[in-house]
Amino acid sequence: MEGWDPNTKSTLTQIPLLTTKAGPRDGAAWTTRLKEEYKALIAYTQMNKSNDNDWFRISAANPEGTRWTGKCWYVHNLLKYEFDLQFDIPVTYPSTAPELELPQLDGKTQKMYRGGKICLTVHFKPLWAKNCPRFGIAHALCLGLAPWLAAEVPVLVDSGMIKHKDDATSTSES
Amino acid sequence: MEAELKEMLNDLDSLKQSLPDPSNLASSILKLQSRVEHLTKLAKSAPVRRTKVQDMSAEVVDSNPYSRLMALQRMGIVDNYERIRDFSVAIVGIGGVGSVAAEMLTRCGIGRLLLYDYDKVELANMNRLFFRPEQVGMTKTDAASQTLSDINPDVVLESFTLNITTVQGFETFMSSLRNKSFRPNKEGSGVDLVLSCVDNYEARMAVNQACNELNQTWMESGVSEDAVSGHIQLLIPGETACFACAPPLVVASGVDERTLKREGVCAASLPTTMGVVAGLLVQNTLKLLLQFGQVSPYLGYNSLKDFFPTMEMRPNPQCSNAACLERQKEYLLVKPAREAAIIAKMEAEVLSVPEGPLHTDNEWNISVVDDSAPERTDATSSDALPDGLTRELPAADEFQKFPAAEPATATFDDIEELRKQLDALNAD
């Protein structure tokens, strides 16, 4: 795991791995996979809470578990910046990772594709491909979103692209 | 509009006549007059939509939009150019490559185009070809339909504003490819070829999934994120490697990855590289559909060195895609007959060539080596890749089951219970 900080690495190894290779079009196998996704997400959320590093909320937005919505946040200079988080499970999942979207930041940073999809590091896709089908949603959040927020939120705040919601001078808070 | 402008000119004229003496007012009236005259000229040159053409004519007249294309037939390059009107091509991704490919096929008089994209036109797209600034804000599919139907109203256009990687988008994509209303007696699906012009791995894998399931021949295209290289690839389910048979290939740009500065940007793009790749893609499409020349199985483009690597890839018998494996089984059954037909055709061509070597004296001592056969490799062998090509992603590790690795906490196995458990964690 070259190119990852030790913190991400050690967190990642504690998230339960998945075993079922199934996508949303695979019927019963997808239900099995979905259970594994929940177990990994529950374990990861519990782990974050007990490490005092709670940083996201995510839940399925439809009964099939193909669309997920929630929130994520990052603390910079003692202020908490919170963003909506959403993504679809692609038909070719888990061969391809979900594309994580932060719609409120669309157009505010170069490190983003259209529609607010975050631009992952060169290290993410190779690691995901190598570990198919063992990585799931929890791993995508840990490997994709957490490092992205850590790298981009300080830049967005310092450049004035985003303002804290309590900032009195801010009228264009998104 | 022209009549209105003429009336306005008359009004201005009578207004000028009625003025007592040359004054400031007269000069502003003169200015107005010249403005109206300019507008009148513009109105006269306003676009006129051409009417539909019933049959493709080879007649060489200024007014025939197809004369130069039908000349391909007269010159013996293409046997029957008019067949192009029978073909349906689906283009997935109407960006820098897909929009240009769509325009080329439209100008060639393709029968029917199906366009797929979920995106809108942005000012940031203006470094590429095709879209115009006044189309900013329109969906790419609407903007493309507008331009393409103006260029050639003979082409049947169908547009789909959707994301093919989502479950719903994928189903619509599949059923649109199956729809045979354009040519009900066509074998197989409702389209002759799918062109993938998307800019990401996820969408390519979705196109691959659909085409494997439908046994649909397709072509993949791509431009590197540093904008200096690209490729096109022909994929025939069961016969060639599918997109999931091996990690995707990329044309090495020759730029050291470690010196490539990725900080602060996702991707660069150039109209040149995208135009070249679109041109290579549509050229290969025309050759495949109209059966002329050699259809390239894989053609890379390294713009920094002007190097074009080629190769051919056999399917992977251990491909992770189930539909690919089914197509491979089917292909093995028809392969002997297909190969016999190819050999018979080659023999017939050899017989029709005049006998004797072309240059008996060989004054320049040139030795002609048959380098037309591209390098052929198995989809999985990465060592045997031709120069200038590398793998973009690693292969999945050997899949190991984790025996009894289930954590003791996972006592619930009911999906509703698991959902509630996560919700409870989310609540505080």
Ligand SMILES: [Zn+2]
């Ligand atoms: Zn395959």
